[in-house]
Amino acid sequence: MNVNDGLQTDARTLRDCGRVIPTPFAVLMADGRTLIVRRLLRVLPGKRLVGEAEVDGRRVLAKLFIGQRGGRHWRREQAGLAALRAAGIPAPAVQAAVPIAQGGHALLTDFLAPVxxxxxxxxxxxxxxxxxxxxxxxxxxxxxxxxxxxxxxxxxxxxxxxxxxxxxxxxxxxxxxxxxxxxxxxxxxxxxxxxxxxxxxxxxxxxxxxxxxxxxxxxxxxxxxxxxxxxxxxxxxxxxxxxxxxxxLAKTVRDCSLFAVTQTAARFTAVTRSQATQLASVVASPDEAIGAGRTLKDGGKSTVACVLVDGRPLLVKRYNLKGLRHALGRALRPSRAWHSWRAAHRLQFFGIPTPAPLALIEERLGPLRRRAWLVSEYCPGANLLSHLVADREPPAAEAQAISQLFAAMHRARITHGDLKAMNLLWHAGQVWLIDLDDLVQHGSAAAHSRAWSRDRARLLRNWPVGSALYRWLDDRLPVA
Structure with missing residues (x-):
């Protein structure tokens, strides 16, 4: 029977479904019982499924090993859970471990709730x-x-x-x-x-x-x-x-459980997989989304718009090509959108606040790159140039957030490249870093020191020399 009917299926059919497996579906186990999978929690295409299920009217967590070599992993899972129990370490209790049709295996454990x-x-x-x-x-x-x-x-x-x-x-x-x-x-x-x-x-x-x-x-x-x-x-x-x-960083540009990546001779896209369905229309036609959104910037180098997707504000940034010479100069290099996409994931890895990167889109002509777009969460915060007052030190919350931001960047040897106050937003008790086109994580202390000196000087130039805010920052920003 077909899994799409929500009826009985087997390991081969589940393998062939790839990532898209409608629920509920039923699996006949070797002990004669029927397992009904109500909701999938994790899908490793062609290899393993994890989901909330029911057998004999009882709620269980089901791991279905559907790959051709799934039997080895099924046995290892049982042995590992048994070793945990023998050591007195809490682990979900096994309710059943049985084969299913067409080369698959099921391992059923207690469904822990609340968890x-x-x-x-x-x-x-x-x-x-x-x-x-x-x-x-x-x-x-x-x-x-x-x-x-x-x-x-x-x-x-x-x-x-x-x-x-x-x-x-x-x-x-x-x-x-x-x-x-x-x-x-x-x-x-x-x-x-x-x-x-x-x-x-x-x-x-x-x-x-x-x-x-x-x-x-x-x-x-x-x-x-x-x-x-x-x-x-x-x-x-x-x-x-x-x-x-x-x-x-390698995963951000290849198809995997975290990112949906597609590539043709004319286009490259990388989308956070959990957002792929919601962002489908924006990724398909980013310029239409920009046209329908609220324009925040429309310059020669980039066009930026706030776009509503199902009532959710997102930022779409198009990196423009100013002319033939500029296009030729960018054609063989990763686009600025590509760099910003990876830079945002780098910052998130270090716990440095930045709007979540959601999608990268590049126009291509074979190996040549053309225009590119970056889709990210929209941060509604006020920039520090408007939020802070030159003749006063920052309030306590802002002071702590500023110190935390630059301490984290300094530890990781990360510099921004254009550290003006307009690129620092105050939102939800944190200072968020935006406009990551020139962000670099340096491999050597010497290179970091030179770049940080420039970043530091650029930030201080936002306020009059000798002002209370200038003095406070100069005293507290890490030195090169």
Whole structure:
């Protein structure tokens, strides 16, 4: 039967559906029972599905391993969950593990409700200062659980906040297939434990590297071990962050679970996958969207408009070509939209406030680039030139946000390239960075120092020398 009818299907049909799998659908399991999948939570096309399901009238979480080699991952998932239970570490209880038709396998576990992943729980804290008491209280149980894993000889190879759940006051570990079981029952050697710990801590903004002493006792208590050596741990965290950033930036321009990317001889588009349906009309005809929107800027280099999509304000920026010479000069280089797209994702990675980048569109003629567009969230904040007063120091909230912004940029060796106050917006208790065409993350301290000196001087030129605001900024901005 066809999955599109919401009727019974099998692993082969589900593989052939790719990413678009209508729900509900039913799967006949080898034990004779029917599994009804009501809602999909994750889709790895042709490989694995995770969803809310029902069997015998009972709500379960279903993992369907539908790939040709899914049996190996199915067995690893079972073994990992069994190892967690043996170690006394909370994990969803297995209700059934059975084959399904056409080469697939189903693993059914308890459906935890109410439940929240640590990724969801962390969202409200991402913009708070490192060491925030509530953030520390959230993180300590997570670090304790990781310590318990290491004390039991278990290594989680896919450590991120989404693989830990909060349920009924306890921390649950999921994704049993990602567990290394070779040392189960024997505590990990300190070097291996520290390397794995660094992967989890690298998920935090780098400002937290100076606050690790608030978190590590919880880890050490779970691991029943001494505290890791901080200098070595910080080096490992930095190395992991560099790898994660390279991986993220590579994903922003290739088709994957996070981004929908299409490329033809005439066009390249990259869209945040969760937004692809809503943005379809804008991506298809960005100039029509600009024409229907409210023009904010219409210059030779760029045209910018605020566009409403289903009542939601977005910013669409078109990077113009001023003439044949300009077009030829840009043709063999990544467009400014491409650079800004990646720059915005880079800033988000470091927790630096900037409007979320949603879509990149480039006109192409084979390998030659022509016009380009960037679609992002619209930030309604006032720019600092209009928001701050030259003869007064900034209010306390703005002062803290300014200090946090430039400290984060300085730690990451990021410079803006056009740091005028018009490109800094005050919104929702943070200072947001916009207009990222010339943003650079420098590989050397010397290059960063030279570029930051220019950024610093450009920002200070917005206000009269000797004014209260100028003096305050000059005293507090990082020096080159």
């Amino acid at each position: 929240e992943s640590f990724a969801q729980a962390w969202e409200p804290f991402g913009g708070r200062p490192a060491g925030d008491a509530q953030a520390v209280a959230l993180l300590r149980p997570l670090l304790h659980t990781l310590g318990c894993l290491h004390a039991s000889g278990l290594v989680h190879e896919d450590l991120h906040f989404g693989n830990f759940l909060r349920h009924e006051g306890r921390v649950f570990v999921i994704d049993g297939a990602a567990l290394q079981l070779g040392r189960a029952g024997t505590p990990l050697p300190p070097a291996e434990a520290s390397a794995n710990l660094a992967i989890l801590l690298a998920q935090l903004p780098d400002a937290w590297d100076g606050e690790l002493s608030m978190l590590l006792p919880a880890y050490a208590a779970g691991a029943r071990a001494e505290l890791p050596l901080l200098p070595a741990l910080r080096d490992e965290i930095a190395a992991v962050r560099r790898w994660r950033l390279r991986d993220l």
